[in-house]
Amino acid sequence: MTEPTTDRMGVAEVHRRIVELTGVGRYEEALALIASDVVDHRGGVSGDHYGLDAWKDKWEHMDDGFRDVSVTIEQNLSSNEFSVNRYTIRGTLVASGRRYEVTGIDMVRIRDGKLAEHWALIDAAGMRHQLGLGGSA
Template sequence: MTAGDVHRRILELYPAVLATGRMDEALALIHPDVIDHRGGADGDHHGIRAWREKWERMVSGETGFHDVSVTVEQNVSNGDLSANVYLSRGTHTTSGRRYEVRGMDMIRVWDDRIVEHWAIRDAVAMRHQLRLDQLDS
């Protein structure tokens, strides 16, 4: 598979992971030694266990989301790299509030699995739409 094929497949599986909590098929596309460059206070996360924990948090109770969809607006792939500009939509499980934000992510693929991942999303817009910024006041 090309990097673009792997990227497209992981995005196709992502909503089902969040909806069902079943992630084995999607995790098969993640290399055991993956580095997830998350940035911010969390910094980089290493290994497939960290990736699984990230998805488990997104499925769980107060921090969970449902009705998630990701629409790729632009993809650029070259060799082992694939980058997307995407529109993400979903519903915050606890509050029932919806969000719609743009993001960008890039992956590096080796042996048909993701070995590196970078992502940025408009977190300010997402917090505002979910009214999480009002909780900080």
Template sequence: MRAGEVHRRVVELYPQVVATGELDEALAYIDPDVIDHRGGTEGDHVGIGAWREKWERVVSGKGDFHDVSVVVEQNVATDDLSANVYLSRGTHTATGRRYEVRGLDMIRVRDGRIVEHWAVRDTVAMHDQLRLDGA
């Protein structure tokens, strides 16, 4: 399966993951040794267990956000790489305030599974919309 197909499928499955907590079908597209380049203070997370934990936080509602959705606006793909420009929306659990920001994520695929993932989201705009700077 080409990278663009894997990327599209994982994005399509994400609402089901969030709504039902059923992770297995989506996790079938994640390599056991995946590297999730999260950046910032989190740094890289390695392995499917870290990916599962990331999704479980969203599903459990114990994360900082709920009502999260992602809409892909543009995709560019080669055989092993796929990049999405996406619109992300959600609600900050503590304040009830909503956000809507763009982001970019890219994956590398080998043998039909994601082996690397990078993501950048406009957190400055998100914090401004959520008024997390104390305003």
């Protein structure tokens, strides 16, 4: 069976496909589903990040200090050009061997079959707590 092309995929399918591809390290294929002028609304002190180079950098450092990282999409809702995933992320902190499992939510806007904007929230306090790094659950 051939993979659907981005012009035939719905917004939820594009979103799901990017998560799947990055989960198995197929970053170049995932980048093909992201608009060149993408905006990653990361918030906090890092603010917004722009363009494909910002995505490449994020993916290159996403697992720094961790192993066995996985993302499971628990639920997806989509409407018009937006898709929202509620997911569980799991992994192990290499330095201590401690594992974590937390919930996250991300929302994307798809334009012309490609991810154009991204917002995400993760239970960072719960993650720090489970890893023994301070913070409360």
